[in-house]
Amino acid sequence: MKQPWNETQATILASRYQFARLNTRTLGIQTQKKFRISYDFSIDGELYTGEFQSPKALLQGEQISVRYNPLNPGENSLSNQPPAPETSLFIIILALFILFCAAWFILHHGHR
Numbered sequence: 559m560k561q562p563w564n565e566t567q568a569t570i571l572a573s574r575y576q577f578a579r580l581n582t583r584t585l586g587i588q589t590q591k592k593f594r595i596s597y598d599f600s601i602d603g604e605l606y607t608g609e610f611q612s613p614k615a616l617l618q619g620e621q622i623s624v625r626y627n628p629l630n631p632g633e634n635s636l637s638n639q640p641p642a643p644e645t646s647l648f649i650i651i652l653a654l655f656i657l658f659c660a661a662w663f664i665l666h667h668g669h670r
Contacts, residue, residue: 567599570617576592601631
C-alpha cells in the first residue's frame, strides 16, 4: 500500500535566469520555464536540496510548500515536476513551409 506524502516548507536558495540554449529544437528561442530555482528543506534533522524550473523568479529565502515521500524525502513534489511541453520553433517553421508549398502548388497547378 502506498503511503501518503507529507507536506513541509522549503526555502528558496536561489533563482537563476536560464538563457536560451541554441539547439535545433528551440533555435535559441526561450522555452516557457525561464528560471532555475534551488531549494532546501529539512526532515528529521536531515537536509534535502533540489532544483526545479519556473516561469517566474522566486525570492531567495521565500518559503514554499513541498510534499515529500516520507520513505524517501529526496522524492518530492518540486523535484518531480514533469517538464513543460515545448513546441519547437523548428516544427512550427517546417509546418508553415509545408503549408506554403501546398498552397503554392494548388494555386499554380490548379488552373489547368
